[in-house]
Amino acid sequence: MSDPLNSRRSFLSGAALVGAGIVSRAAAASLPEAPLQASAATMAPLAPLNGRPYHPVVTLNGWTLPWRMKDNVKEFHLVAEPVLREIAPGMSAHLWGYNGQSPGPTIEVVEGDRVRIFVTNKLPEHTSVHWHGQRLPNGMDGVTGLTQPGIAPGKTFVYEFVARNAGTYMYHPHADEMAQMAMGMMGFWITHPAVPSQHAVDRDFVFLLNAYDIDPGSYTPKVNTMTDFNLWTFNSRAFPGIDPMVVRKDDRVRIRVGNLTMTNHPIHLHGHRFEVTGTDGGWVPPSARWPEVTTDIAVGQMRAIEFVADAPGDWSFHCHKSHHTMNAMGHAVPTMIGVDHSGVAQRINRLVPGYMVMGDKGGAMDGMQMPLPENTLPMMSGQGPFGRIDMGGMFTVVKVREGLARDDYRDPGWYRHPAGTVAHEWTGELPPAPVAPNLPATPAEGGDAMNVRRGGAMHHE
Numbered sequence: 238m239s240d241p242l243n244s245r246r247s248f249l250s251g252a253a254l255v256g257a258g259i260v261s262r263a264a265a266a267s268l269p270e271a272p273l274q275a276s277a278a279t280m281a282p283l284a285p286l287n288g289r290p291y292h293p294v295v296t297l298n299g300w301t302l303p304w305r306m307k308d309n310v311k312e313f314h315l316v317a318e319p320v321l322r323e324i325a326p327g328m329s330a331h332l333w334g335y336n337g338q339s340p341g342p343t344i345e346v347v348e349g350d351r352v353r354i355f356v357t358n359k360l361p362e363h364t365s366v367h368w369h370g371q372r373l374p375n376g377m378d379g380v381t382g383l384t385q386p387g388i389a390p391g392k393t394f395v396y397e398f399v400a401r402n403a404g405t406y407m408y409h410p411h412a413d414e415m416a417q418m419a420m421g422m423m424g425f426w427i428t429h430p431a432v433p434s435q436h437a438v439d440r441d442f443v444f445l446l447n448a449y450d451i452d453p454g455s456y457t458p459k460v461n462t463m464t465d466f467n468l469w470t471f472n473s474r475a476f477p478g479i480d481p482m483v484v485r486k487d488d489r490v491r492i493r494v495g496n497l498t499m500t501n502h503p504i505h506l507h508g509h510r511f512e513v514t515g516t517d518g519g520w521v522p523p524s525a526r527w528p529e530v531t532t533d534i535a536v537g538q539m540r541a542i543e544f545v546a547d548a549p550g551d552w553s554f555h556c557h558k559s560h561h562t563m564n565a566m567g568h569a570v571p572t573m574i575g576v577d578h579s580g581v582a583q584r585i586n587r588l589v590p591g592y593m594v595m596g597d598k599g600g601a602m603d604g605m606q607m608p609l610p611e612n613t614l615p616m617m618s619g620q621g622p623f624g625r626i627d628m629g630g631m632f633t634v635v636k637v638r639e640g641l642a643r644d645d646y647r648d649p650g651w652y653r654h655p656a657g658t659v660a661h662e663w664t665g666e667l668p669p670a671p672v673a674p675n676l677p678a679t680p681a682e683g684g685d686a687m688n689v690r691r692g693g694a695m696h697h698e
């Protein structure tokens with residue numbers, strides 16, 4: 238794989254990422270080079286080498302697409318193609334994406350830029366690119382059949398328009414879109430303000446919400462799934478595969494989230510209050526903002542939230558639908574809390590060797606190391622400084638630290654709490670524990686008080 242960027246594009250190597258070699262090799266060609274990305278890691282912000290200045294964004298577990306300037310036009314080259322995307326260590330998926338990854342690279346331009354995007358189709362069926370949220374000539378809107386013919390396999394189309402309004406946008410096909418979006422065809426687009434001091438923040442993170450239906454043990458999403466997905470991801474990564482968002486104490490932080498799943502996601506941040514400062518339609522006037530700790534992001538929407546990171550620590554950042562913070566194995570398992578299995582497993586084992594009892598003390602499954610099918614993530618599997626983190630899916634951590642350098646995004650490790658500031662076991666005298674009234678005896682006492690029956694499989698909607 239020709240991958241001139243990958244070796245250089247890492248946090249350790251700093252911010253100057255587009256080598257002059259790429260520009261000179263491509264300069265004479267009629268089409269700009271289509272850079273390829275082999276890694277699913279978060280790449281350092283891509284400082285603009287030409288054009289007007291801006292403060293670049295950081296794409297969570299993603300990257301920004303380099304461009305070339307030709308006759309004062311910013312030229313990009315997207316290649317729609319099948320890719321292998323690592324969802325988290327231990328699991329990869331056969332997705333469709335752009336330039337080696339899914340989601341595709343973030344496109345960053347400046348308000349007023351004339352932009353030309355070449356799109357080469359290496360998929361087995363036609364595609365198109367719709368520039369979600371942009372105000373552009375109708376024929377550039379990318380709706381197959383309505384504003385253009387589909388881009389046939391092997392063909393290259395060119396889109397050209399002026400990026401009119403600073404803000405947050407997405408791109409995705411309007412061609413066989415249920416299948417193509419279920420396969421991961423999507424990306425982020427940032428139009429920066431013409432005046433860099435406008436809407437300025439210290440750190441600006443972006444990512445898409447996406448969802449897949451991949452059977453345990455398999456690699457390819459089921460493309461006819463409508464709502465019953467089993468992998469909930471930030472930028473096609475599931476926790477613990479999602480990188481932390483590292484910020485310096487007292488930084489003003491923006492996180493922009495676009496939702497291209499088929500359901501809404503209430504996104505929740507711990508330890509801070511934020512305001513929604515941007516939507517798909519533009520910036521929210523300061524007088525119209527209100528404080529939140531959770532914002533619901535509907536299907537097809539984008540929200541930019543902003544906060545001052547004034548509280549050092551490791552703060553959870555996640556979707557508040559609890560089944561969206563678990564991975565595929567958590568689905569279709571009945572609630573077994575309080576069910577006494579003694580003897581049952583032994584008897585079933587005579588018929589089904591390897592049978593295990595799951596979840597009779599809740600979902601956390603302490604000590605249970607069930608053999609998983611190949612290429613399957615545990616339901617919730619992160620390791621934290623105090624033990625297992627019972628999370629998967631749409632979960633990560635905002636790490637707020639004092640004394641970081643301005644563009645230092647390296648993982649600082651786990652937070653070191655000041656002495657006396659961590660919840661801990663009470664070792665003093667205990668009064669007799671109160672018991673809820675009218676509760677029958679517990680299983681240990683021969684009763685079935687804990688026998689919770691809520692019906693069978695969990696639903697995902």
Ligand SMILES: [Cu+2]
Nearest residue numbers: 502556558561
């Ligand atoms: Cu969710």
